[in-house]
Amino acid sequence: MRIIGLSGKIIVSMIAITLLAILLVFFTAYFFFYFMNVFWPEYIFEDNIIPKGPELIWVAGTVVIALTITINVAINLARHIVSPLNSVTKGIRLLAQGDLSARATSFHNAPNETNQLIRDFNMLAEKLELMTNEQKFWNAAIAHELRTPVTILYGRLQGLLDGVFTPDNHQFRSLLVQVDSLKNLVEDLRVVSLEESGHLNLKLQDVNLSTEIMSVVEFMKDSLAATQQYVQLDLIVNNALCDPTRIRQALIALLTNAIKHAVPGYIKIQTRSSQNSLTISVEDEGPGICEDFAPHVFTAFRRTSENDVSGSGLGLAVVAAIARAHNGEASCHATEHGGTRFEICLPYKQITQPKKPL
Structure with a gap:
């Protein structure tokens, strides 16, 4: 079965490093005793340089113990590293699906860099949610403010067209008041929007x-x-x-x-x-x-x-x-x-x- 993902890569890498270290120690010791037997046989108590049964059991036990420790350490290390990243990934996926309330979960035992990533992501998500809510509020507020003068203008103009109202100065002044209200609203919106975007130019x-x-x-x-x-x-x-x-x-x-x-x-x-x-x-x-x-x-x-x-x-x-x-x-x-x-x-x-x- 193929191991995929960052956790699997960390585990495989730790196992490979451990095996290489064990094999390096084993073969180094093997060649060391071989050369010792050739050049300084007086320092070798036994002539047989091939590991015997107890030695093989010792080597096998050492390998098993080392691999067990390595796997446990690798799993814990992967959990500490990958779990916060998975939390951020899940939050990003939920944001992409439209859930702006999604937040990543902080982990006390995670590295500082990982927790900083989580804090930055949550801050970004919070600002995105705030901006989206403000945009919705502005759209609704602008529509509400425009509705009254536009409705009045439409009703008066329709009444003038149908002959319900007499086209006199009073009606024209009433229409002009609504147009002036629209003009002021548009100008106020323009000033606020330009300032927020940094484009409100002043003539000092x-x-x-x-x-x-x-x-x-x-x-x-x-x-x-x-x-x-x-x-x-x-x-x-x-x-x-x-x-x-x-x-x-x-x-x-x-x-x-x-x-x-x-x-x-x-x-x-x-x-x-x-x-x-x-x-x-x-x-x-x-x-x-x-x-x-x-x-x-x-x-x-x-x-x-x-x-x-x-x-x-x-x-x-x-x-x-x-x-x-x-x-x-x-x-x-x-x-x-x-x-x-x-x-x-x-x-x-x-x-x-x-x-x-x-």
């Missing part, structure tokens, strides 16, 4: 940060007033190196988030700088973010509850993506008064204004 410029912030506040003034929210500005940093379009987009997302979720009151916008960083913060007066949701606040399509249908769930993900694209980060903190403070922390480069000639 020397800008007056205070001017950019005030322009966003002016743009959002009516929407803020409609929800009885008013902005307080505390702007210390004026000049900075950043992409003004993306910074305005992030500020609009933060203010829009406050309009949808914060209680009526004041929204405080601050800018601060240190030697190496620039911080833009937007702080509201409540009601705050629950502890369970706080770790997911910047994750796309995450909402505080299933009943929360305000917005697409992409606004804060866009803020975090823009911050990361600037080699910075976005963070969320609870305030002492029960509100929430969102911060965009960016690497800061002080822009030196040229001196006026005398």
Whole structure:
């Protein structure tokens, strides 16, 4: 019967090595005593150099014992080496069949290199499962977000075509609102996707940060007033190196988030700088973010509850993506008064204004 596999090869190799060692010892001793008998017969007590019965029994017993030990050692060695590899192989096979929950089993008595292979495989399988689940979640979330405006557009257009609705300015404005919602959703998806793939290109410029912030506040003034929210500005940093379009987009997302979720009151916008960083913060007066949701606040399509249908769930993900694209980060903190403070922390480069000639 042909022995196949790594275990069989290890066993055959160990047996062959042992047999060769035994034969080498036997024949070396045989020739040694032969030459001793020829050249130094006085050192040989017996003239017969052919092994007798007891000697043959001794040699045979030695071979049997050596082979038994070798086979046992080889089996144990093969088990220690092959069992972890078989676990990894089984996991790979299950992954290929679509079972992303498959993991390899660690062995305490396995070599360190083998256990490291198992850990790396399990880490790869875990990331693959996470990415696949995230992809499924994104596909479902995008389909859900697109369904509402597309359904409304289809219904209104069908109604206009059938004469159910009168083609007037009111209908056209309603259609334009849905188109604008789709446009914003596509743009938010584009920003988040480009940043995650490392292709969100920025147009860094020397800008007056205070001017950019005030322009966003002016743009959002009516929407803020409609929800009885008013902005307080505390702007210390004026000049900075950043992409003004993306910074305005992030500020609009933060203010829009406050309009949808914060209680009526004041929204405080601050800018601060240190030697190496620039911080833009937007702080509201409540009601705050629950502890369970706080770790997911910047994750796309995450909402505080299933009943929360305000917005697409992409606004804060866009803020975090823009911050990361600037080699910075976005963070969320609870305030002492029960509100929430969102911060965009960016690497800061002080822009030196040229001196006026005398």
